[in-house]
Amino acid sequence: MNQQLVPHYQRVKRMIADRIKAGTWNPGDRISSEAELVKALGVSRMTINRALRELTIEGTLTRVQGVGTFVAMAKPQAALFEVRNIAEEIAERGHQHRAEVLTLKAEPAPDDIAATFGLKPGSRVFHSVLLHRENELPVQLEDRYVDPRHAADYLQQDFTRQTPYVYLTAIAPISEAEHIIEAVLPSTSERKLLKIDAHEPCLQLTRRTWSAGKPVSHVRLIYPGSRYRLSGRIAPKRDI
Amino acid sequence: MNQQLVPHYQRVKRMIADRIKAGTWNPGDRISSEAELVKALGVSRMTINRALRELTIEGTLTRVQGVGTFVAMAKPQAALFEVRNIAEEIAERGHQHRAEVLTLKAEPAPDDIAATFGLKPGSRVFHSVLLHRENELPVQLEDRYVDPRHAADYLQQDFTRQTPYVYLTAIAPISEAEHIIEAVLPSTSERKLLKIDAHEPCLQLTRRTWSAGKPVSHVRLIYPGSRYRLSGRIAPKRDI
DNA sequence: CCCGATTGGCTGTCTATACATGTATTTATA
DNA sequence: TATAAATACATGTATAGACAGCCAATCGGG
Numbered sequence: 301m302n303q304q305l306v307p308h309y310q311r312v313k314r315m316i317a318d319r320i321k322a323g324t325w326n327p328g329d330r331i332s333s334e335a336e337l338v339k340a341l342g343v344s345r346m347t348i349n350r351a352l353r354e355l356t357i358e359g360t361l362t363r364v365q366g367v368g369t370f371v372a373m374a375k376p377q378a379a380l381f382e383v384r385n386i387a388e389e390i391a392e393r394g395h396q397h398r399a400e401v402l403t404l405k406a407e408p409a410p411d412d413i414a415a416t417f418g419l420k421p422g423s424r425v426f427h428s429v430l431l432h433r434e435n436e437l438p439v440q441l442e443d444r445y446v447d448p449r450h451a452a453d454y455l456q457q458d459f460t461r462q463t464p465y466v467y468l469t470a471i472a473p474i475s476e477a478e479h480i481i482e483a484v485l486p487s488t489s490e491r492k493l494l495k496i497d498a499h500e501p502c503l504q505l506t507r508r509t510w511s512a513g514k515p516v517s518h519v520r521l522i523y524p525g526s527r528y529r530l531s532g533r534i535a536p537k538r539d540i
Numbered sequence: 541m542n543q544q545l546v547p548h549y550q551r552v553k554r555m556i557a558d559r560i561k562a563g564t565w566n567p568g569d570r571i572s573s574e575a576e577l578v579k580a581l582g583v584s585r586m587t588i589n590r591a592l593r594e595l596t597i598e599g600t601l602t603r604v605q606g607v608g609t610f611v612a613m614a615k616p617q618a619a620l621f622e623v624r625n626i627a628e629e630i631a632e633r634g635h636q637h638r639a640e641v642l643t644l645k646a647e648p649a650p651d652d653i654a655a656t657f658g659l660k661p662g663s664r665v666f667h668s669v670l671l672h673r674e675n676e677l678p679v680q681l682e683d684r685y686v687d688p689r690h691a692a693d694y695l696q697q698d699f700t701r702q703t704p705y706v707y708l709t710a711i712a713p714i715s716e717a718e719h720i721i722e723a724v725l726p727s728t729s730e731r732k733l734l735k736i737d738a739h740e741p742c743l744q745l746t747r748r749t750w751s752a753g754k755p756v757s758h759v760r761l762i763y764p765g766s767r768y769r770l771s772g773r774i775a776p777k778r779d780i
Numbered sequence: 781c782c783c784g785a786t787t788g789g790c791t792g793t794c795t796a797t798a799c800a801t802g803t804a805t806t807t808a809t810a
Numbered sequence: 811t812a813t814a815a816a817t818a819c820a821t822g823t824a825t826a827g828a829c830a831g832c833c834a835a836t837c838g839g840g
Contacts, residue, residue: 307792307793307794308793308794309793309794333819333820333821334820334821335819335820343794343795344794344795344796345795345796345797346794346795346796347793347794347795349821349822349823350793352821353822357597363820363821363822364802364803364820364821365801365802365803365820365821365822366801366802366803366804366819366820366821367802367803367804367819367820367821368819368820368821369820369821481721481743482743483723483724483741483742483743483763484723484741485739485741499725499739500725501723501724501725501741501742502723502741503721503722503723503743523723547822547823547824548823548824549823549824573789573790573791574790574791575789575790583824583825584824584825584826585825585826585827586824586825586826587823587824587825589791589792589793590823590824592791593792603790603791603792604790604791604832604833605790605791605792605831605832605833606789606790606791606831606832606833606834607789607790607791607832607833607834608789608790608791609790609791
């Protein structure tokens with residue numbers, strides 16, 4: 301009875317999410333009732349119900365018994381308790397992502413990087429600098445060092461097509477990550493790239509990742525304070 | 541047919557979680573199949589399925605089609621943005637903590653606070669402002685709003701002896717927390733209190749906490765960028 | 781002894797139906 | 811007119827039954 305590779309409830313979820321992204325339904329709006337969706341989409345109410353319930357848990361919708369289902373109010377921030385791909389995050393917001401490769405080469409490792417990777421000071425490591433844009437507005441400067449032993453062909457990648465995150469997690473799944481968050485004033489050159497004013501504070505997230513217990517990557521991400529926040533929720537352990 | 545106060549699927553979830561906590565089922569173990577649980581608990585398979593599916597999404601279980609349902613391995617999360625008591629943190633570093641109470645009174649709630657607590661705009665809420673020092677150096681400015689319905693005698697506390705965190709967690713254990721981290725420039729008065737220079741970026745951590753599903757506290761913590769960072773380690777999460 | 785096909789058990793999904801429960805509106809009543 | 815009851819409609823939960831899809835173990839034949 302299930303024709304495609306995707307289950308019905310998934311397709312319903314995507315269809316609802318698409319309508320929200322397209323602006324057919326805006327935050328605060330009431331969407332069609334379950335009964336209406338049943339008629340419109342030709343699936344059973346339990347299937348509709350599952351789709352709406354999951355979208356509610358995911359924060360896209362809010363439901364009020366006896367009243368209706370509504371598009372949740374704006375959820376501006378990017379979740380960053382988890383290690384995630386900025387291109388995906390931006391795509392989820394329905395925006396356009398574009399990355400610009402500013403640097404991509406092998407060079408002698410700074411001392412702290414060499415220490416992280418367990419290399420002799422001055423050993424050559426891979427270094428990339430990318431500027432990520434959301435709808436053409438700079439939102440993240442990514443300054444990354446990678447241990448060549450775990451990503452031999454790092455320099456041959458086209459990071460405008462696939463972010464370093466995607467490439468690295470494909471060849472070396474993350475087993476562990478360490479984060480440090482600081483408020484900083486960016487350097488003059490960084491400020492120019494991000495197109496921000498002097499004295500505008502930025503969030504700097506430094507992340508070191510391990511794969512199979514071995515350090516793989518050391519990345520410094522700078523977000524313009526005026527355009528970005530990090531957020532997350534620690535859920536209860538018991539019920540939903 | 542149902543109608544205890546809790547739905548069946550919730551009770552099934554709790555029962556499974558309890559067995560895991562009790563050690564009846566350990567990480568990696570296979571738990572009873574859906575069919576077995578149907579017989580044992582006398583509810584339908586769809587109900588069992590919903591319980592197991594939600595526990596899987598929450599990370600408690602792992603399911604493999606054709607094989608079975610297993611207790612998930614590790615318990616990641618936490619560390620970063622763990623909700624902690626600053627007095628304890630400072631004590632752990634072997635330093636001296638001192639808090640100064642700058643404000644402690646009831647006042648009309650700002651709109652966003654009223655919304656968080658589900659109160660009418662302008663309702664009176666408790667408001668406290670504390671300056672925390674580590675070895676006499678200001679390290680955190682704590683600006684907190686509390687729902688009076690959950691902490692009636694908040695104003696009678698001596699917060700130089702016991703931090704609001706300790707008091708609140710004692711009377712209303714945290715069930716959920718939401719964090720937002722921003723880089724900001726503090727106001728002039730905040731700058732004076734923290735004894736920092738103009739243009740020094742600060743980390744601002746906004747935390748909302750819930751107890752038993754109800755919002756209890758909304759606190760804004762400001763850390764001088766030059767003296768503080770947030771850090772932590774996490775393990776990766778599966779998707780969805 | 782190895783290898784392929786069969787089979788039984790498990791999860792994944794879908795449906796039709798039923799009743800419970802919450803909310804707002806409308807109607808009836810004091 | 812104010813208030814209470816009825817009602818319409820929404821979501822929330824529960825059920826039995828069906829079939830699909832995946833996997834491991836078993837069973838036969840070479």
